[in-house]
Amino acid sequence: MNRIYQITFVIFIAILALWQLPWGYRFVFKKHTQTTLPFMLFSPITHEFSYNEKDDQNNLIGKDLAGRTYTSNELDSVLPLFYYRQLADRHALPDTIAGEAMPINKIKKERFIFRSSPDDINGPITPLYMLLESEPKRLDFSFPTDFFRCTNQGLEFVDMKTNKIKKAKSEHFTKALKAMGCEFPIIKLHSNPSVRKAYDNGYLLVDSQHQLFQLKMTHGEADCQALILPNGVEANQVFITEYASRKSLGFVTDMNNKMYLIDAETSAAHAIDIPGFDPTVQDIMIIGNPLIWTVRIQDSMSTAYYGLDAHDYHLYKKKVYPNKQNSFIGLHFTSWKDGYVRTRWN
Amino acid sequence: MIRPLFYKEWMKTRWFLLLAFIVLVGVSSYAMMVFQHAVSRKGMEHLLIMMLMRKATLVHLVKYLPIGVGLGIAIVQFVPEMHKKCLKLTLHLPFVISKSIGVMLAWGILMLTLCFASSFLIVFGTLYGPLPSELLAQSLSTLYPWYAAGFFAYFMVSATVLEPTWGWRIGYALITVLGLRIYLLSDQPFAYTHFTWEMIALIILASTLSWQSVHRFKVGHQD
Numbered sequence: 152m153n154r155i156y157q158i159t160f161v162i163f164i165a166i167l168a169l170w171q172l173p174w175g176y177r178f179v180f181k182k183h184t185q186t187t188l189p190f191m192l193f194s195p196i197t198h199e200f201s202y203n204e205k206d207d208q209n210n211l212i213g214k215d216l217a218g219r220t221y222t223s224n225e226l227d228s229v230l231p232l233f234y235y236r237q238l239a240d241r242h243a244l245p246d247t248i249a250g251e252a253m254p255i256n257k258i259k260k261e262r263f264i265f266r267s268s269p270d271d272i273n274g275p276i277t278p279l280y281m282l283l284e285s286e287p288k289r290l291d292f293s294f295p296t297d298f299f300r301c302t303n304q305g306l307e308f309v310d311m312k313t314n315k316i317k318k319a320k321s322e323h324f325t326k327a328l329k330a331m332g333c334e335f336p337i338i339k340l341h342s343n344p345s346v347r348k349a350y351d352n353g354y355l356l357v358d359s360q361h362q363l364f365q366l367k368m369t370h371g372e373a374d375c376q377a378l379i380l381p382n383g384v385e386a387n388q389v390f391i392t393e394y395a396s397r398k399s400l401g402f403v404t405d406m407n408n409k410m411y412l413i414d415a416e417t418s419a420a421h422a423i424d425i426p427g428f429d430p431t432v433q434d435i436m437i438i439g440n441p442l443i444w445t446v447r448i449q450d451s452m453s454t455a456y457y458g459l460d461a462h463d464y465h466l467y468k469k470k471v472y473p474n475k476q477n478s479f480i481g482l483h484f485t486s487w488k489d490g491y492v493r494t495r496w497n
Numbered sequence: 498m499i500r501p502l503f504y505k506e507w508m509k510t511r512w513f514l515l516l517a518f519i520v521l522v523g524v525s526s527y528a529m530m531v532f533q534h535a536v537s538r539k540g541m542e543h544l545l546i547m548m549l550m551r552k553a554t555l556v557h558l559v560k561y562l563p564i565g566v567g568l569g570i571a572i573v574q575f576v577p578e579m580h581k582k583c584l585k586l587t588l589h590l591p592f593v594i595s596k597s598i599g600v601m602l603a604w605g606i607l608m609l610t611l612c613f614a615s616s617f618l619i620v621f622g623t624l625y626g627p628l629p630s631e632l633l634a635q636s637l638s639t640l641y642p643w644y645a646a647g648f649f650a651y652f653m654v655s656a657t658v659l660e661p662t663w664g665w666r667i668g669y670a671l672i673t674v675l676g677l678r679i680y681l682l683s684d685q686p687f688a689y690t691h692f693t694w695e696m697i698a699l700i701i702l703a704s705t706l707s708w709q710s711v712h713r714f715k716v717g718h719q720d
Contacts, residue, residue, distance in 0.1 A: 314626070
């Protein structure tokens with residue numbers, strides 16, 4: 152019997168050592184081994200990735216991957232759509248950039264940042280959603296007085312005050328989506344439930360057949376449309392966008408992790424010329440402007456930068472940096488890829 | 498023999514149990530009163546929207562109490578045994594030693610269950626009607642790892658107090674601190690959904706260590 156107790160104690164010590172020793176090792180040595188990549192943007196002038204760096208005297212100098220160096224002011228001109236305020240302040244913002252007329256209002260309107268992290272996708276969620284009125288009577292948006300949940304039969308609206316199901320509204324929205332060809336249950340959906348925004352694109356929904364839909368509520372009525380994807384493309388993950396330019400409805404990835412942009416005007420899906428993006432394991436940041444998108448995709452293996460044309464999303468250039476692999480495997484309970492506590496080896 | 502042993506445990510722990518019960522039930526009730534007060538001031542809609550958007554659980558005040566209760570019960574139960582040398586008498590009772598220890602620990606488990614169940618029922622009873630099932634689950638999902646931490650703290654502190662040698666005591670204390678950290682890694686709702694069995698396994702492992710301590714005490718290990 153005593154042997155069993157000793158084994159128990161050893162198991163405890165083993166678990167805690169496997170958990171804490173790698174953590175302690177990384178805590179002590181990580182800063183010496185990790186290299187951080189600079190914040191790089193693709194230049195519409197030089198068609199090269201450019202970035203700021205501090206020199207030995209702690210002065211900021213501009214550099215690009217072609218080996219050129221710039222002063223801070225020169226770098227502003229190399230990345231005019233990112234540093235447009237600096238240029239405007241010095242009255243140095245050109246009227247045309249890369250042959251296109253570029254008034255400052257156009258730059259302001261068409262620049263955006265899109266980010267997604269695996270934690271956003273894999274993390275625990277409370278499966279209740281709010282559908283805002285897209286055309287409120289007053290200027291500002293206001294929060295609804297009901298939630299909806301996705302069931303196998305459709306959408307179910309629940310009154311917040313009474314916690315009772317709103318049968319009429321539930322049936323109305325379910326029928327409207329079914330009329331568009333939606334087959335329940337909804338498997339993925341995304342919206343921006345903020346009331347501090349200029350306009351509302353509602354929800355992007357993926358049904359059980361991996362078809363894509365947009366759902367809004369306009370004057371209390373269901374306002375939905377089926378979004379046609381290219382032949383053979385099955386929607387997987389969706390991201391609504393509500394940028395000032397109003398050019399897009401959102402991003403969608405398919406089952407092969409190909410990424411598309413949904414055009415707001417035509418509702419067509421345009422393929423983005425990057426090799427693939429898996430939102431469940433990769434972190435993405437897109438910094439967009441009227442001419443260029445800089446896309447950064449990170450995962451445990453590598454960090455990849457892509458410079459894309461903002462008109463047709465074709466690839467100009469890419470640069471991939473392999474990440475240093477962690478040679479010290481240990482027991483972990485948390486991860487940046489999701490918000491769950493669970494046993495994992497890495 | 499079980500009833501006298503239970504009576505002995507009752508005599509040792511009754512005042513602490515009363516205090517623990519009042520504090521745990523009081524804080525749980527207070528948390529629910531804060532919820533009801535917020536509903537009456539801001540309206541149910543506002544509160545539910547905040548719960549959904551900020552992942553609020555309404556029960557954060559309870560967080561460290563189960564650990565405190567587990568730790569306290571272990572101390573009031575076993576420190577007198579060691580300090581007044583009562584454990585030696587207990588071990589000489591005409592009763593199997595492992596069963597004696599089992600009865601004492603069963604008393605602790607019973608009392609912890611009573612305290613935690615009361616707290617849980619207050620939260621559940623208050624939130625069950627007004628909250629949709631998803632938001633109710635959001636609140637309750639953060640509670641049960643804290644209750645589990647209370648049981649873990651109870652077993653580990655029991656083993657530490659019953660342990661006769663300082664070397665092992667320090668080892669147990671280290672396991673207690675690091676083990677409790679596992680139960681408190683995340684306050685996010687549903688974070689421990691995939692860790693329930695591991696939490697239970699750690700508690701079961703911890704529960705065996707008290708027997709080891711008593712065995713070492715019995716064979717004469719002493720600093």
